[in-house]
Amino acid sequence: MASLKIVCSLMVIIGSLSFTPSRAFPGFNFGWGGGVGQTGGGYTGGGVGQTGGGYNGGGVGQTGGGYNGGGVGQTGGGYYGLSPAFYQYSCPQANDIVMSVLEKAIAKEPRMAASLLRLHFHDCFVQGCDASILLDDSATIASEKNSGPNKNSIRGFEVIDEIKARLEEACPQTVSCADILALSARGSTVLSGGPDWELPLGRRDSKTASLSGSNTNIPAPNSTIQNLIALFNRQGLSVVDLVALSGGHTIGVARCTTFKQRLYNQNGNNLPDATLERTYYNGLKTACPRTGGDNNISPLDFASPDKFDNTYFKLILWGKGLLSSDEVLLTGNVGNTVQLVKSFAQDEGLFFRQFATSMVRMGNVSPLLGFNGEIRTNCHLVN
Numbered sequence: 001m002a003s004l005k006i007v008c009s010l011m012v013i014i015g016s017l018s019f020t021p022s023r024a025f026p027g028f029n030f031g032w033g034g035g036v037g038q039t040g041g042g043y044t045g046g047g048v049g050q051t052g053g054g055y056n057g058g059g060v061g062q063t064g065g066g067y068n069g070g071g072v073g074q075t076g077g078g079y080y081g082l083s084p085a086f087y088q089y090s091c092p093q094a095n096d097i098v099m100s101v102l103e104k105a106i107a108k109e110p111r112m113a114a115s116l117l118r119l120h121f122h123d124c125f126v127q128g129c130d131a132s133i134l135l136d137d138s139a140t141i142a143s144e145k146n147s148g149p150n151k152n153s154i155r156g157f158e159v160i161d162e163i164k165a166r167l168e169e170a171c172p173q174t175v176s177c178a179d180i181l182a183l184s185a186r187g188s189t190v191l192s193g194g195p196d197w198e199l200p201l202g203r204r205d206s207k208t209a210s211l212s213g214s215n216t217n218i219p220a221p222n223s224t225i226q227n228l229i230a231l232f233n234r235q236g237l238s239v240v241d242l243v244a245l246s247g248g249h250t251i252g253v254a255r256c257t258t259f260k261q262r263l264y265n266q267n268g269n270n271l272p273d274a275t276l277e278r279t280y281y282n283g284l285k286t287a288c289p290r291t292g293g294d295n296n297i298s299p300l301d302f303a304s305p306d307k308f309d310n311t312y313f314k315l316i317l318w319g320k321g322l323l324s325s326d327e328v329l330l331t332g333n334v335g336n337t338v339q340l341v342k343s344f345a346q347d348e349g350l351f352f353r354q355f356a357t358s359m360v361r362m363g364n365v366s367p368l369l370g371f372n373g374e375i376r377t378n379c380h381l382v383n
C-alpha cells in the first residue's frame with residue numbers, strides 16, 4: 001500500500017512537471033492515466049488484454065491482485081493500463097454516483113440489472129470495451145444497436161444516460177462511457193445479490209462502431225459449444241470464462257424467438273430438443289407458441305430470475321436451461337464444460353469467485369488507453 005502511494009505521488013509529480021497536454025485530456029491527469037511520454041505507438045502491443053490471448057500467461061488484470069501495489073505495465077514502456085484507482089483523484093465519487101442511480105433504477109425494475117450486465121458484454125465483444133455499443137446512427141456511424149443480437153433486445157440506455165448526466169455535473173469530461181458500462185455491470189451484479197470485485201478503470205470511448213462486428217462476434221443462442229468456445233477465444237477468453245460468464249443468465253429474460261427452435265424444430269426434423277426436461281418444455285410451449293408470440297419473454301433462470309445466484313447451473317443439470325447455448329455447456333461434450341457446470345452448481349462461492357475474475361478479464365478486452373479514443377460528453381455521440 002505504501003509503495004502504491006509512493007508510485008502514485010511520483011506519477012502525479014512527474015505528470016505535473018512534464019505532461020502539459022494532460023489538460024486536453026481531462027480525467028487523465030492523475031493516477032495511472034497520467035502517464036509520461038505516451039506518444040504515438042507507445043500503446044500498441046502493450047495494452048491491457050489486447051487481442052490474441054493477451055490475457056493468458058502474463059497479461060494485465062489476471063486474477064489475484066495483478067493491479068494491486070504498483071499498477072500495470074509500467075516497466076519501461078511508458079504506458080499505463082487500467083487501474084481501480086484511475087478516478088481516485090479526478091472523480092473519487094464516480095462509483096457512488098453510479099450506484100445511487102442503479103439502486104433507484106433496479107428498485108423500480110429488477111430486470112434492469114440484467115439488461116445493464118448484458119450491455120457491457122455486448123460492448124466488450126465488439127472492438128473491445130469502448131462504449132461503441134452506445135453510439136447512435138449518424139453520417140459516420142452505423143449503430144451496433146441495429147445488429148441482429150441487439151435489435152429489439154438490448155436495453156438500459158436511459159440508465160446509462162442518467163449516470164452520465166450526473167457524472168458530467170460532478171466531474172465534467174472525466175469518466176468515460178466505457179467505464180460507466182463496466183461500473184454498471186458490476187453494480188448490477190452486486191445489487192442483485194452477486195459478487196463484488198475490484199474493477200480496473202481508465203477505458204476511453206471509441207470514435208467508431210462496428211455493426212458487422214456486432215453481427216459476427218456476439219454468439220447466437222443456437223450456437224454449438226464449438227462456436228461458443230471459438231467466439232470467446234477470439235476475445236482472448238477461455239472455456240472457464242465462457243462457462244462462468246454464461247452464469248450471467250442467472251438474471252434476466254429472453255424472448256420466445258431466441259428459444260423457439262428448441263421447442264419445435266431443434267434439428268430440422270420438427271422435433272423438440274431432446275435435452276429439455278418434459279414439464280419445463282410444456283410450460284415453455286405455452287409461453288412461446290409455434291406461431292406468433294416472438295416477443296413473449298421467459299426468465300433465463302425461472303427459479304430466481306432477479307437473484308444473482310448459482311441456480312442457473314442447477315437448472316442446466318436438470319434440463320431446464322432456457323437457451324440452447326446454456327444447455328450445450330452440459331451436453332455439448334467438449335472439453336471440461338460439463339465439470340465446470342457441475343462445480344458451479346455445487347459451489348456458489350466458487351462460481352462467484354470465477355464470475356468476478358472472468359468479468360475483470362472480459363472488461364479488459366482491448367480497451368482504448370492514453371491518447372486513443374476520447375471521453376465522450378454524450379454517450380450517444382462522438383464529441
Ligand code: HEM
Pocket residue numbers: 111113114115116117118121152153154155219220221222223228242245246248249251252253254255256258300323325
Ligand atoms: C455464451 C454466449 C451467450 C449467448 C449465446 C447469449 C444469448 C443471449 C440471448 C439470446 C438473450 C436474450 C435476448 C433477447 O431475447 O432479447 C440473452 C440475455 C441475457 N444475457 Fe446472454 N448470452 C451469452 C452470454 C452472456 C454473457 C457472457 C453475459 C454476461 C456476463 C450475458 C448476460 C445476459 C443477460 C443478463 C441477459 C438478460 C438481459 C435482459 O433481461 O435484458 N449473456 N443472452
